[in-house]
Amino acid sequence: MVSRALPPLWSGGNLLDPDERCFGFLRSSNDVLDDAGALRQRVRDDGYLFLPGFLDREDVRSARIAICESLAEEGCFDPNFPIEQAIAREGIDMSFRPDLANASEPLKKLIYCERVMSFYDFFLGGKARHYDFTWMRAISPGNGSDPHCDIVYMGRGTPNVYTAWVPLGDIPLETGGLIILENSHRDDELKNSYGKMDVDTACENSGAQSQTNAHGFPGFGTLSQDAPGLREQMGGRWLTAAEYRMGDFLTFPMFTVHASLDNHSKEIRLSSDSRYQLASEPIDERWVGENPPGHGGKMVKGMIC
Numbered sequence: 641m642v643s644r645a646l647p648p649l650w651s652g653g654n655l656l657d658p659d660e661r662c663f664g665f666l667r668s669s670n671d672v673l674d675d676a677g678a679l680r681q682r683v684r685d686d687g688y689l690f691l692p693g694f695l696d697r698e699d700v701r702s703a704r705i706a707i708c709e710s711l712a713e714e715g716c717f718d719p720n721f722p723i724e725q726a727i728a729r730e731g732i733d734m735s736f737r738p739d740l741a742n743a744s745e746p747l748k749k750l751i752y753c754e755r756v757m758s759f760y761d762f763f764l765g766g767k768a769r770h771y772d773f774t775w776m777r778a779i780s781p782g783n784g785s786d787p788h789c790d791i792v793y794m795g796r797g798t799p800n801v802y803t804a805w806v807p808l809g810d811i812p813l814e815t816g817g818l819i820i821l822e823n824s825h826r827d828d829e830l831k832n833s834y835g836k837m838d839v840d841t842a843c844e845n846s847g848a849q850s851q852t853n854a855h856g857f858p859g860f861g862t863l864s865q866d867a868p869g870l871r872e873q874m875g876g877r878w879l880t881a882a883e884y885r886m887g888d889f890l891t892f893p894m895f896t897v898h899a900s901l902d903n904h905s906k907e908i909r910l911s912s913d914s915r916y917q918l919a920s921e922p923i924d925e926r927w928v929g930e931n932p933p934g935h936g937g938k939m940v941k942g943m944i945c
C-alpha cells in the first residue's frame with residue numbers, strides 16, 4: 641500500500657482508499673484549449689476536460705457573493721464570520737438549491753457567458769445552446785453526492801450533452817468537490833444497462849417505482865451508495881483536484897460516473913452545474929423554457945419494465 645499525505649477523504653460516509661491505484665488527481669487540458677480535435681480526443685481518452693483558471697476569478701467571486709447574500713438573508717450562516725466565508729450556522733442541513741441559481745443573474749452571466757458559449761461552439765463544432773435550468777449545490781457539512789451518471793436525469797434529447805461543474809469558491813479537499821471515476825465513460829456494460837434508464841419513467845407493472853429503483857438502483861438515479869466498492873468493481877481511480885479554485889471549469893459527458901467528496905469543513909460548499917449541447921440536436925424538454933418542468937409530474941412516463 642502506497643499512501644500519500646492526503647487527509648482522510650470520504651464520499652457518502654465511505655472512506656476512500658488513498659492508495660495511488662485507487663485515488664488521483666485530474667489532468668488539466670489547458671494545453672489543448674486551442675485545438676478542437678485535441679479537446680475531443682482528450683474527452684474520449686479521459687472522460688472529462690479540466691480547465692483550471694478558465695473563468696475570470698473576479699466574475700466567479702461576484703457570483704459567489706450574490707449567492708452568499710441570499711443564503712445570509714435566509715440565516716444559513718454563522719453570523720460571527722464574514723458572509724463570503726459561507727460558514728454554516730449550527731444545524732443547517734442543505735444540499736440542492738436550484739432556486740438560488742435560477743434567481744441569480746450574476747451566476748447565469750458567469751456560466752452562460754460568451755467565453756463559455758464560444759468554448760462549446762468550438763469544442764462541439766457548431767452553434768451550442770445551454771439548458772435553461774441551472775443546478776446549484778449549497779452543500780452543508782455532511783455527505784456529498786452519491787455516484788451517478790447524468791444521462792438518467794437528462795437523456796431525452798441528444799445524448800451528446802456536457803455538464804459543466806463550476807466551483808463557486810476555493811474548495812479544498814476537506815470541503816468536498818467533484819470526483820470522477822477514471823475510465824467509467826468507456827464502460828459499455830454500464831451504458832447499456834443503467835445508462836439506458838430515465839428517472840422519470842415509472843414501471844407500471846411494479847407500482848409507481850422509478851425505472852432505476854425497479855432495477856435495484858437506490859435513491860433517485862443513484863448508481864451506487866458505495867463509492868469505494870463501485871471503484872473496486874469498475875476499476876480506475878477516483879480523481880479530483882488537489883484544490884478546486886474559483887475560475888476552474890470541469891466539463892464531462894453524460895456517461896462519466898461522478899460523485900462528490902463529503903464536506904468535513906465548517907463551510908457551505910457552493911458550486912453550480914449547467915448543461916450544453918449542439919443547438920441543432922434534440923433537447924430534453926424537462927430542462928428548457930421559461931419555467932422548465934423538471935422532474936416528476938407530467939414528465940413521468942409509464943412503461944413496462
Ligand SMILES: O=C(O)CCC(=O)C(=O)O
Nearest residue numbers: 777785803805900911913
Ligand atoms: O456537486 C455535486 O455534489 C454533484 C454535481 C453533479 O452531479 C454534476 O455536476 O452533475
Ligand SMILES: [Fe+2]
Nearest residue numbers: 788789790898
Ligand atoms: Fe451529476
